[in-house]
Amino acid sequence: MILMKDFVNWKIGGEAGYGILSVGVMFGKFCTRNGLFAFNSSEFPSLVRGGHNTVQLIVKKTPALSQYFEVNLLVALNAETIEKHLNELSSDAAIIFDGKEIDIKKYKTKKSHVLIDIPLTEIAVRHGKKIMRNTVSLGASIALLGLEFDKLEQLIKEAFAGKKDALIPINIAAAKEGFNFIKNRNIKFNYQLKEQKQKNHIFINANDAFSLGAVKSGLKFVAEYPMTPSSSILSFMAAHELQYDIVVKQTEDEIAAMNMIIGGGFAGARSLTATSGGGFSLMVEALGLAGMTETPAVVVESQRPGPSTGLPTMTEQGDLMFALNASQGEFPRMIIAPGDVTEAFEAGLNSFNFAEKYQLLVLVLLDKYISEGNTTVKEFDYSKFKINRGKLLTKAPKNYLRYAFTSDGISPRVLPGTLGTVYKANGDEHNEKGVSDESEENRIKMMNKRMKKLDVLKKELPEPKLYGDKNAKISLIAWGSTKGIILEAINELQKQKIKVNFLHYNYVFPLKEKKLLELIKKSKKVLLVENNMTSQFGKLIAQETGILFKNKLLKYTGRQFYPHEIVNAVRKLK
Amino acid sequence: MTELKDLNTKEIPTWCPGCGDFMILASIKKAVADMNLNPSEVVVVSGIGCSAGLPHWIETYGFHSIHGRAIPVATGIKLANHGLTVIVVSGDGDGYGIGLNHLIHAMRRNLDITFIGHNNQIYGLTLGQTSPTSTQGAKTVSTPHGSIETPINPLSLGLASGATFVARGYAGNTTQLTDLIVKGTKHRGFALIDVFQPCVTWNKINTFDFFKQRVYDLNSEKFNTSDLNAAFSRCQELGERIPTGLFYQTETDTYSDDLPQLKEKPLVKQNITNVDIKSVLNKYK
Structure with missing residues (x-):
């Protein structure tokens, strides 16, 4: 039959x-x-x-x-x-x-x-x-x-x-x-x-999903230099610029793009740039400028395999360590790595709230696989979405200080053009007023103030999601775009009577550790899955928790995993 | 009324005594006061170098950014809120070296920004290296045997790049410089104002004395500032006599004029709550 x-x-x-x-x-x-x-x-x-x-x-x-x-x-x-x-x-x-x-x-x-x-x-x-x-x-x-x-x-x-x-x-x-x-x-x-x-389903990829979320959240300014696989964000925005009154600027290079969105963010427009690893390399110096001036900025980095031009039309999760550490000095940043198109939409929706609330740099890591992989999903739900611009004031209080020390490290912000005050955004270390200040006392206070925002942000973030059987003895850990592949693999393993659960990180940094630590304690075998050569997320976890992974499934052929590769790796764990 | 004293800051400039930058700062302040601009509606943007400290010493909004990137930061500010007056202060290293790419594109875009190039023909803050505008043969700490390269001529570069306002000032003549900054700021479009600004510490060739003997006011003679070819020709004059003043001006749409998105109000004043994405979402069904 x-x-x-x-x-x-x-x-x-x-x-x-x-x-x-x-x-x-x-x-x-x-x-x-x-x-x-x-x-x-x-x-x-x-x-x-x-x-x-x-x-x-x-x-x-x-x-x-x-x-x-x-x-x-x-x-x-x-x-x-x-x-x-x-x-x-x-x-x-x-x-x-x-x-x-x-x-x-x-x-x-x-x-x-x-x-x-x-x-x-x-x-x-x-x-x-x-x-x-x-x-x-x-x-x-x-x-x-x-x-x-x-x-x-x-x-x-x-x-x-x-x-x-x-x-x-x-x-x-x-x-x-x-x-x-x-x-x-x-x-x-x-x-x-x-x-x-x-x-009532839609068929959409992560670039478009992110873009739609960003538009919904009040995006007003896009500065971008085309680079595969991020370019469709530029063309999406350009196609809708008049419908939504968004200014979309194709720039002379990525250095200009990043600095322009810092200018846009400083002036008060929700501003975005998108690129891939090569362009992100050019943006690096300006990332620190956003950090130092506490200017809200959202950057999409859709990864492709490097180094250099690498495999320009293929896929890899190879830039996590780079995104975490890019630019000199120490400053707070947030990294989101959507696992599917719905999470990409949510990243578009929420990134600007995070960026404005915490006055920091938000990096959204996609990759070619998810940026261009169209998926049928339930129509996005944004009914509960609210714009949150944080401590943005429309009037300047008396003796206003742009970088005032506060308990949560976040200072009230007024936009240039606000009457009755002025201030300087300053890439040099500065005091509460924005004036350059090289004293040790001020330096420590300012560093602590900026980094404090990361602690507060971490508290607000949700723990990573656990999929599969809570009590399984085998646990998979991954971040970003491998999510769907692992979920398909879990289904297959279930058919084979192998119980597995899976902890997926969408919010990658600051890293939430509680659920991870609980899981690792409970599980007999833990497998880290990453689409790169050197287990970059594993390094991040080691850095934040001291945990080292014995079992890693790493693929760096320039292609994404297939579910059967995960299944086979899990079977070998036994 | 905005008065000069309103523009004074508590902080005191850290430039070398006698630096041409003092005169540029004074001219910008005088221009802002003369135009009666509200200091809260002016943003002065700088990059890195001796010029870059300037925003700290004028009581307006300011953005002290990174080396060579004042123009893109200013572009973002202007596109986000074109109601603001945006002035870029830059130098020959910052604007004509590391940031030159941005300058060329900003000029062809005709954004309504005023660019003031503090041109001392030397790297001052990094202690005396050659610059893109150093004269050929100039001996500096990085060219001890004399600079080999042909210097950039910021004015002919501006004319070739489509700048709609091209002028040259001299720090030793603040009356003329103030007038040029007023005209450049009022000009609808990109104003390139290159300013000879003697570096009293590192540049022993292009000194105040050097310029005093050579500069003359181009606009004191019958010069047609709408003649592009004449402007090209006169800005090459860099020998015994060096013209200053307004070389070229033309009126055309600014970048913001051509954006329907900005017709009603600046981006930052637009309502961002309740953006309706339903119609676009439906295209994916």
Whole structure:
């Protein structure tokens, strides 16, 4: 008996410029509208045209939290796709290809594979252009998976509405022909999806989710220099600048971007910059300026593998130690590392409150995997969100002191332009008035005042979240974007009757220790999971608690983990 | 009324006795008082170097930032609140060396900012190294055998970069300098005011005496300040006679003028509660 499967891991491959990324997002949205859950990830070289690109989409009835290794439906727009990904196919996988362009006999496909030869190019060219092979293959894919066509038609209309109206009918016709090609043949495919009840879900990545949260929280000024994988934050903001009256400035470099948002924050606008490791390197000196002048600033650092240019379109959690220590001297900073798109939205929502309340630098660490990985999630809930600008005064009290010593280290702030007073923001060590002061007595008081804010902030932060079986004897510890992968792995382990729990850090610094210490005491085996070579979070934990990890699962190939890698590592722990 | 004494601070400048920076400070104060600007609506922004202490000695808002970055900090301030008068004080190291990239872009953006370049042709605070405007052959502690490089000409750089107000002052003539700062601040757009500011400690060539013998007021003759080519030509004159004054001025939209986001009010005055993101969120459905 053949076991039918109600999920699929779909992969499309071809050269850059083949419209692979866009069709991946369209498919994800299509699944979301069908009440299903999708998660996409992409892999592409640093090229605008050419090279080998893939997009993968896992679709399930239950939340899809990560990428998966084993592919069930492969769309090959070129021969390289088959060459490179044949080893990833499940034994009952299907391959959609164009027999006029790919000689499938050259490859060691299995007898159990379903080979579907569709004249993709002929259909695409007949309706319009060769690039439309992407739409033809999407039409074919949804037919093969047993889903209906109508929602795709609507999505194509929305995708091209406005500027490219002429492309709508030809793309619909091309997709429909791909769809009918499958429907007219009796092809048996084990992976069958069914429309689920609509759940008011969205399909979004962490860059867009963060951006939306930031807009909601009153963001007014963005200064950014483009750098993969953070650039879509710049284009998101630019696309919405007039709708929300946000000034979006593409700067001459990241040094300018960081210093501009310090100026913007000082003047009183909620200000943001976003970059990746290379650009963050250029911002380093200014981070300390924000710290010293106690100017609220929010910086997104979407990590990619270094050093130097490294693997510019790939992913890594390699910049935690850098973010923690960047810039000379000692000053308070906060680091948030969202684990999924919902946490990214919340980071966008809350970062500016933290930055203004504590008058400090907030660093949001994303990475390529989460920045560009679209996920189907429940529509974001922001009903309880309130703007908190901390000790921001609209009128200056008598004898106002900008850097007044207070019990919580936070001084009341007035904005330049406030009448009846003036003050200096000063990168030199200064007194309560902002005037340079090099005395030992003042230095100690000021250092203590600034660092005090970190203690107060730490008290406000929630403990990290514990997932899985509270009483399990095996515990996983991780931060940031590995969250979904580990959660999928826990589900798999549960099926294998292995009980595991998982402590995930979204708020990375200042580090909350209580739950961690309790867990480590209780667990027999603890595994630290990080997408880097030197276990940077492990170093942070060691620095803050003295705890050293014996078991570490580290991956630094420039690719994110797959759930089975976590499962295997846990099984080996036994 | 803003009076000169309102702009005095309790703190006393730490510049060397006789430094040209004193005269620049006096001219800025006089200009702010002459324009009757409310000190609470003025922000003076500096980077690092001898010039950078200046915000501490004028009773307005101030931002003493890091080396070369006064312009981007000032840009952020101006974009966030274009109601403020923003004056950048910089130097030949700060503005024409480490921060030059920002200066060029600020000029082509035509932000409504006044840039005052304290140009002493030497690094003073770091004890006498060569600067981007040091004359060729100048012997300094970092060029003991004479500087090899051609100096930057801030005025022709400004003209080439699209600055809409290009002027040169001399610290020894505070009447003219005050007038240039008033004109530059009132000018809608980026005002580049390069100021010859003799360093009495380190620069033994470009001294007060040196300039006294050479400078003359370009605007005392019939000079057309809307003629870009004439401005280019006259700012090359750096020999026995050196012109000062307003070289070039033209009126065009400022960067803020062209931002519809700022039409109604500055960013900092806009209401940020209850931003409605529903319509954008719906696009992800």
